[in-house]
Amino acid sequence: MSAPKFTTLTARCVVLPVMDVDTDQIIPARFLKVTDKKGLGEKLFCDWRYRDDGSPNPDFVLNRPESQGARILVAGHNFGCGSSREHAPWALVGWGLQAVISTLFADIFKGNSLKNGLLPIEIAPAAHAALVAARTQNPQLPVTVDLHAQTVAWPGQAPLQFPIDPFSRTCLLEGVDELGYLQKFTPQAEAYEAAHA
Amino acid sequence: MSQSPKTLFQKIWDAHVVAEEPGAPAVLYIDLHLVHEVTSPQAFAVLKERGLKVRRPDRTVATMDHSIPTRGGYEAADEMGRIQLRLLESNCQAHGIRMYGLDSVQRGIVHVIGPEQGFTQPGMTIVCGDSHTSTHGAFGSLGFGIGTSEVGHVLATQCLLQRKPRTCEVRVDGQLRPGVTAKDIILAVLAKIGVGGGTGHVFEYTGSAIRSLDMEGRMTVCNMSIEGGARAGMVAPDDRTFQFVAGREFAPKGAAWDRAVARWRQLPTDPGATFDKTVTLDASRLEPMVTFGTNPGQGVAITQPLPTPASLSDPNERAGLEKSLAYMKFEPGKPILGQPVDVVFLGSCTNSRLVDLRAAAQLLRGRKVAANVRMMVVPGSQSVKQAAESEGLDRVFKEAGADWREAGCSMCIAMNGDQLSPGQLAVSTSNRNFEGRQGKGGRTVLASPLTAVAAAVAGRIADPRALLS
Ligand code: SF4
Numbered sequence: 162m163s164a165p166k167f168t169t170l171t172a173r174c175v176v177l178p179v180m181d182v183d184t185d186q187i188i189p190a191r192f193l194k195v196t197d198k199k200g201l202g203e204k205l206f207c208d209w210r211y212r213d214d215g216s217p218n219p220d221f222v223l224n225r226p227e228s229q230g231a232r233i234l235v236a237g238h239n240f241g242c243g244s245s246r247e248h249a250p251w252a253l254v255g256w257g258l259q260a261v262i263s264t265l266f267a268d269i270f271k272g273n274s275l276k277n278g279l280l281p282i283e284i285a286p287a288a289h290a291a292l293v294a295a296r297t298q299n300p301q302l303p304v305t306v307d308l309h310a311q312t313v314a315w316p317g318q319a320p321l322q323f324p325i326d327p328f329s330r331t332c333l334l335e336g337v338d339e340l341g342y343l344q345k346f347t348p349q350a351e352a353y354e355a356a357h358a
Numbered sequence: 359m360s361q362s363p364k365t366l367f368q369k370i371w372d373a374h375v376v377a378e379e380p381g382a383p384a385v386l387y388i389d390l391h392l393v394h395e396v397t398s399p400q401a402f403a404v405l406k407e408r409g410l411k412v413r414r415p416d417r418t419v420a421t422m423d424h425s426i427p428t429r430g431g432y433e434a435a436d437e438m439g440r441i442q443l444r445l446l447e448s449n450c451q452a453h454g455i456r457m458y459g460l461d462s463v464q465r466g467i468v469h470v471i472g473p474e475q476g477f478t479q480p481g482m483t484i485v486c487g488d489s490h491t492s493t494h495g496a497f498g499s500l501g502f503g504i505g506t507s508e509v510g511h512v513l514a515t516q517c518l519l520q521r522k523p524r525t526c527e528v529r530v531d532g533q534l535r536p537g538v539t540a541k542d543i544i545l546a547v548l549a550k551i552g553v554g555g556g557t558g559h560v561f562e563y564t565g566s567a568i569r570s571l572d573m574e575g576r577m578t579v580c581n582m583s584i585e586g587g588a589r590a591g592m593v594a595p596d597d598r599t600f601q602f603v604a605g606r607e608f609a610p611k612g613a614a615w616d617r618a619v620a621r622w623r624q625l626p627t628d629p630g631a632t633f634d635k636t637v638t639l640d641a642s643r644l645e646p647m648v649t650f651g652t653n654p655g656q657g658v659a660i661t662q663p664l665p666t667p668a669s670l671s672d673p674n675e676r677a678g679l680e681k682s683l684a685y686m687k688f689e690p691g692k693p694i695l696g697q698p699v700d701v702v703f704l705g706s707c708t709n710s711r712l713v714d715l716r717a718a719a720q721l722l723r724g725r726k727v728a729a730n731v732r733m734m735v736v737p738g739s740q741s742v743k744q745a746a747e748s749e750g751l752d753r754v755f756k757e758a759g760a761d762w763r764e765a766g767c768s769m770c771i772a773m774n775g776d777q778l779s780p781g782q783l784a785v786s787t788s789n790r791n792f793e794g795r796q797g798k799g800g801r802t803v804l805a806s807p808l809t810a811v812a813a814a815v816a817g818r819i820a821d822p823r824a825l826l827s
Contacts, residue, residue, distance in 0.1 A: 180678040181553050181653050185792040190771045194425060194438035196399035196445055208794050213780075237674065239554035242587060242653070243792060245489040245503035246397065265554055268523075268589050269489060273505035326521060328382045339507070340404070343515045346385045349377045350413075350517050353387050 165278025166336040170259055171305040172232030175222050176296050177206075182236060183243030184270065188252040190244075201248055202255025223256070227300040235292055236263045241270025250274040260306050262313065264289050275329045276339065280306065282313055282323045291318065308334055363628035366594050367525050367560050370500045370625070374483045376517055383519045389482040391512045392468045393420040393455065395446040396773070397487030401510035402449040412453040414516045419477055420450050420457040423467045425773045428736055428763035431460060439774065453513075466739020466765045469493040469707040473577065474741055476606025480595040480622040485512055490707050490789065491590075492583040496576035497603070498595030498625050500560070503584065523589065524634040526559040530567040532642030537823035539717075540575030541709060541787070541806035543567065543639070544582040545647035549657035551637055556588030559635065562627065563593050567641035573602040574713040581708045582789050585654040594626035646822055649791045649804040650694055651682030656791075658694065660809065660821050666690040685793055686801050687781075694803075695819055699785050701778055702733040702814040703796070704760075706770035706788035709807050710738030714787070715746050718807040719754040721825050726758050728817030733760035734776065736768040760814070772797045785813040 192204045210221045217224045234253065240263040241249060250273045253261070260280040271281045284292070295315055296302045304315045308330060312320035331337060364372070377385040391414075398420075405412070412418060422443055427434035435443065443460065450457035458465040464475060469490050472478040484494045484501035487509040494501030504518065512518055530543055548555075561583050568576065576593045583591025593599075600619050603609045610618045645659035656679075658664065664683065667690060670676040683690055688697070704710070704718055715737065727733045735755045737743035743765055746752055752762045769776040770788035772795065778784055780799025787810050791802035805813070808822035815825065 178674070179681065180674050181655075183653065183790075183792045185790070185795050189794055189798070190773050191798075193396050193773065194436075194442050196442055197403070198400060208798055237678075239557070239587070242553050243489065243584075243790060245487060245505055247400075247487075247505035247507060265557060267554070267587060268557055269503055269505060273507065276505065276507040326383070328519075331381075339519060340408075340511050340514060342382075343385065343511055343517055343519060346377050346517060347515065349385070350387065350515060353376045357387075 164332065164336045164338040167259065167278055167280050167308050167333040169305070169307045169309070170232060171303050172259070173227070173230060173301060174233035174235050174262070174296055174304050175228045175231045176235045176293055177222050178235070178237045178293055180237040181239045181242055184241055184246050184249040185243055187241065187249040188246065193246060193248055198251045198255070200255070201252035202257070205252040205256045232257060232259045233304050233306070234258050234261045235289070235296065236261050238264045240266055241274070242267040245269045245273070247273045247277070250277040250279045254279050262289070262292065275333065278333065280308065280333065282306065284313065284321060284323055288321055363631035365525055365627045365631045365633065366498060366562055366592055366625055367500065368631070370481055370483065371522060373481070383521045385517050386483060386520045388485050388512050388516055388518055389417060390472070390477055390484045391418045392472055392484065392486035392491070393418060393509070394424055394468050394486070394488065395422050395442045396424040397506050398449065398509055399442065399445050400506050401487070401513055404510040405513055410514045412455060412513045415454040417516060418455045418513065419472070420446060420455050421465055421468050421471055422446060422458070422460055424767045424771060426460060426766045427774050428766045428768050428776055435774065463740050463744065466741065467707045467710065467767055469581065470711060470738030470742065473497065473573070473602070474606070474739055476603055476609035479603055479609065479618070480599060481625050485518065489584040490581050492588070493577050493581040493707055495580040495583070495590050495592035496573060497599055498592060498622065500590055500592065502589040524559045526556060526561050526588065526635040526637065527633040528561045528563045529565040529636060529638045530563065530641050531565040531638070532567055532640045533570070534567060534641050534644065537808060537826050538644050538646055539806045539808060540571050540578040542644050542647040543641060544579045545649065545654070545657045545804065546644055547637065547639055548582065548586050548655045549647065550639065551586050551655070553585060553653045553655040554587045555655070556583065556586035559588050561586070561588045561591040562633070563591060568593055569596070572713060573598060574711045577711070578708055582654065585789055595622050646806060646809045648694055648809060648819065650686060650688055651679070652685050652791055652793050653682070654789065654791060654804060656682055657804070660695060660819070663691050663693055664688050695821065697783065697819045699731055699813045699818055700782040701784040702727070702731055702810050703736070703769045703784055703786040703788065704807055704810050705734065705736030705738070705768050707738060708789045709787035710736060710742065712742050712745050714807045715742065715751050716749070718811050719751040721808055721811040721822065722758045722815070723754050725815050727760055727814045730817045731814050733814045734763060734769060735760050736763045737765045739765045769796050771795065785810050785819065
């Protein structure tokens, strides 16, 4: 089974510096009636992105011309809090994003993102502020992520280390299928069950 | 045999590690997997794609709650909702999973029926594709929400890859004053630590105020652990826990019960065990709490004025508060008391159990819902509904002018047609006040069932203590 991979990425970014963005904003609950993953990218940030009449809100960052083709979201502190819906990373990936940079991610969102090839990159507040400032100056600012080296960099910023747990890193670099990995432990699970029966 | 002292969390964790390879997360055994219609379809699809079976259907339980209508059955659901519900039915049937369907008298919100039917027991690991799985920690179990990929992992293997979280003690001492409830405790905790304050941690709630809560109150507290960013919240089991579990359909019986209780008595945190972090709260000073913003950490005592962004030094926090207040159409510095209310929602996995309905009905008895307010009462399960009806609680609600519904998540998540209209303000006993959570453009104030009733009667945000006597 093919699992998502991530090695390196150089791309433009979109900046949404709002704190505590919850998964209900990323993908409102009324779109959770899907039984597959299709079409969620169009609903990403739906209630911020579209006006009441359904037309795109020109002030929302995803609708600006310079955001088209961006692959990295620079988000505010505690991004992805709230519900466990994996529809949130599905929607972000569906729009075309491959990485999110923040100062803190909610736990379940982080885990869900890693399973979908969406790399959550946590950097210090000062570095985050510097990135937002650099992007404000240059809307075309290219940001480079190197998962092997665990670094993120942009013009004027030497590669910055970011943390990621080694297992998730290996899974993304090598495209390891987590379910396949877990299935290898069936004998141990059986032994556990026998001991606890 | 001397062992270093362990926390409740550590004991359950250690007892469930099936394997652990260097550099990889632990393979954790899952005792109970709860499933609902919204977060499972894509997981069952993965099983189908790979030709896998559900490994332990006997440890898997499904219910319909999120998108089911609270009136009118299947026919009242929209087409996509109906497809989702039917798909859960066929998936459960194909894999031999027990499912509480729309016609079941035991159907209900997943976190209400788990404890109610006796599936939830101390010492267990419990997961569900739902962040409020933290609720089950009230029984001294480790319950946490997982994503849909992980739902697939557990269906296929009964195991989960987990990195060990840190622990945080949330110590609440002191006696609650009249009119102040478990909901006010957790809203006060959240107001203190913020919505990201528990990230990376599991909470253990300790202290005299937690000990004196009934099981329903402990569930209310643990339920909202995720609102503080903690995936799980736990309370050490005690006699009250065992009494609650005893005799329920899926609880151990006879000699097995005695053995289970003996095991469960070993679970509480050992004296001398340490936590990575501690937060304390004095319950005796608490007042009824309400939220004023668009995340559950934005709460104040009901008598207090709304906060002013100008008083915050951090520009991001200031911008966040400004945005929240603007969305809520609340003026900084003004009292929250007296704000006009359009809808009151009594329900959700936080506060829809029989004791919640009883407390609300007691306050509402002989009073009327204000003319400008629509009040909806949605029991957490059909069993709760039936029990409430046999006590005549439904009549109290109906006579007061409230709407009495079938069980479900309903307006907590607004997936089933029960929702706010744009601009409406709801006082809600649920757990999330995010923008649009209860319907696009809707505004939510989270509160206890007592505060919800006070708002329904007054037609505006009101202090429930004025109705006590
Ligand atoms: S009642 Fe609300 S919070 Fe609870 S499970 Fe249902 S939707 Fe989720």
